[in-house]
Amino acid sequence: xxxxxxxxxxxxxxxxxxxxxxxxxxxxxxxxxxxxxxxxxxxxxxxxxxxxxxxxxxxxxxxxxxxxxxxxxxxxxxxxxxxxxxxxxxxxxxxxxxxxxxxxxxxxxxxxxxxxxxxxxxxxxxxxxxxxxxxxxxxxxxxxxxx
Ligand code: FES
Numbered sequence: 745x746x747x748x749x750x751x752x753x754x755x756x757x758x759x760x761x762x763x764x765x766x767x768x769x770x771x772x773x774x775x776x777x778x779x780x781x782x783x784x785x786x787x788x789x790x791x792x793x794x795x796x797x798x799x800x801x802x803x804x805x806x807x808x809x810x811x812x813x814x815x816x817x818x819x820x821x822x823x824x825x826x827x828x829x830x831x832x833x834x835x836x837x838x839x840x841x842x843x844x845x846x847x848x849x850x851x852x853x854x855x856x857x858x859x860x861x862x863x864x865x866x867x868x869x870x871x872x873x874x875x876x877x878x879x880x881x882x883x884x885x886x887x888x889x890x891x
Pocket of ligand 1: 776779780781804805806807808848849850852
């Protein structure tokens with residue numbers, strides 16, 4: 745029923761991994777100035793580079809909640825490298841899709857994870873191949889992609 749899949753409704757009504765991590769290995773916050781939504785991701789990464797725990801907090805729409813919930817489930821237990829492969833596309837597929845007008849919401853989770861990984865890399869003085877410096881406002885990035 746309606747425009748959202750059952751999985752989206754489930755992750756929206758019962759989001760996984762909501763909260764904070766004390767002394768996280770990395771934390772990242774991104775927003776989208778166009779809709780005003782904000783997302784913060786916390787990562788707990790062990791010495792082998794495996795994401796042991798992940799939590800998120802959001803001031804965001806329902807689709808942002810559902811995609812972040814799914815994204816945290818997908819990166820948990822993964823290595824940093826594997827986590828980079830969890831794209832917003834992968835998250836949307838895992839949720840059986842999102843309405844086109846809500847696709848941009850799934851970017852919030854992906855970018856917040858990248859920002860947290862960036863923070864982790866900075867703190868540990870390492871370089872994560874394929875990871876770009878995060879932007880605070882992801883709507884700037886969307887605009888770039890439109891051209
Ligand atoms: Fe802003 Fe969904 S409307 S993230």
